[in-house]
Structure formats: structure tokens, C-alpha cells
Amino acid sequence: MTETPLLEVDDLVVEYDVRGFRRSPVRVLHGIALDVRRGETLGLVGESGSGKSTLGRAVLGLAPVTEGEIRFEGRAISGLGKRERRALSSDIQVVFQDPYTSLNPAMTVGDILAEPLAVGGVAKGEARQRVKDLLDAVHLPTDAAQRLPREFSGGQRQRVAIARALCREPKLIVCDEPVSALDLSTQARVLDLFVEIQERTGVAYLFVSHDLAVVRHIAHRVAVMYRGEIVELGDGDTVTSTPEHPYTQKLLLASPVPDPDAQATRRARRLEAASSGAGGAR
Ligand SMILES: Nc1ncnc2c1ncn2[C@@H]1O[C@H](COP(=O)(O)OP(=O)(O)OP(=O)(O)O)[C@@H](O)[C@H]1O
């Protein structure tokens, strides 16, 4: 039995018009094809500028779809009108890298969380309880509701952003480098929170990161992007430990590992790879 994937991206092309003399648009994504299954984490790795965020933005309806199609639960969502798109926001949510710019600095955390609930038609009294439950779900104290975003640490702010993404009980969350701004131990705790929430709610993640170690930790399957294309897509462990594509191999060699012996072996292999001149990653 094959279930319809939650999200399907078919031959997606994204082009941006550029100002100035050059009239021809810039093609940022070429022929992207992937799917995200229910309850799954699909990791998306690649170097800076490879198009990871653009793909996430296309799924969110924030980047122009020039060719191809994006489907959610079997229904085409690329090219939806504003109203239909807004209706979809209960199903598809987002967590960005920098919760400072994505959370309204003038609103208390309680109001930040109550707003999407009100939009979703939840009555005030019930919303108060839901805010408490949401704070609990991301392991923040109940009194966090009275505080402003700037009164939290980076890791706590990201927990607020996650709570906000969870308000409407989405089926998919696009996570764009959600732990990249955090120090390593905070990263690990927030990643564990993502996993815990997924196990409890069955939400799927399209999880963007430039860091193979992060993706290895969280993703069931991994897609590797290089210059606007997907060069490899497969089982998370396989892609992050024995990748096939030379670009992914280089990315793997560049990703730090905590074990110094393994580190030394990697360094040796990196030298070897450098002398054989494969791929284009740094
Ligand atoms: N609005 C835009 N107009 C024109 N070009 C854009 C626009 N947004 C992104 N690009 C270009 O698309 C390419 C991919 O950008 P994108 O932000 O998707 O990369 P990324 O993989 O997320 O990189 P990073 O890891 O640095 O976040 C870049 O070359 C970028 O300059």
C-alpha cells in the first residue's frame, strides 16, 4: 500500500527577476523533486547559496514557482491565492533561524501564542489553557507567558518560536536552520525537543541545515542540494555516513565529529579527496 505523501515537489523551478542590465531571470532551483511523508523528517543539506531556504520558501508560498508543482496531501498548492494560502497555514508552519526577527518584540509570549489560536477560532478561556499547554510542551515555565521575547535566551526564544509553530497543530513544519544560531549544547536540547514533539504529534519536518551533523541527528531521510539541484536523496544514515555523490562526500569530510580518532581519519581522507580534486564543496 502506498500512501500519498504529505508533501510532493515535482520538477520545481524557481527563477528570480533581477534588476539592472541583465534581463534574463536567475534560475535558483532546477528540477527539484522530493516528497515528505507523514510524521517524517526530511533533512535538506547543502552549502550556503545552494537553494535550501528558497525550496523551503517555495513550499511556504513565499518564493515564485516558475515551473513544476508542489502538492500538499495530493492537492496542488503552488499558485494558490492569498486566502487559500492563509487557510493552509494551519497545516504548514515555519520555524526560522533567528527567533528574534520572527517574533514580535512588542508582544508578550502569551499574546504571541494566543494570536494564531484566535485566528483559528479558539475561544479566549480555552486559548489561555492552550498557551499553558504549549509552553509546557516546549519545556518553558508558565510565567513565560507574561514576558517579552528579549527577556529570554536564544535557546528559549527558539522554544517560543516552536510553540508558536505548534499552535494550530500543523502537519508539516518547515524548519530553516532552526538551531544554527545556538551553541552546541543548546542545539542538542532543541533538536531533542523537535524529536519529542514529532513522536508525540506525528508532525513532519522539512528540516534545512548546512550542518550534516545536525541533519544526521534528526532526519529520517536526507536530500543534498548543490547549486540549485538535489544531487543525492536517501536514507539519513546512509547519506550522512556513506554518501554516493562526491559533493556529499566532501560535505561529510568537512563536518566536524566529536571523536578525535575519527576526526584524524577524516582529515586524512579529506587530504586524499583534495588531491583527487572531486566535487566543489569547501
Ligand atoms: N529574492 C531573491 N532574489 C534573487 N535571488 C535570490 C533571492 N533569494 C535568494 N536568491 C538567490 O538564490 C540562491 C539560493 O539562496 P538560498 O537563500 O536559497 O540559499 P541557502 O542554501 O538557503 O543558503 P544559506 O545556507 O546561506 O542560507 C542564492 O544565490 C541567492 O542569492
Ligand SMILES: [Mg+2]
Ligand atoms: Mg538559507
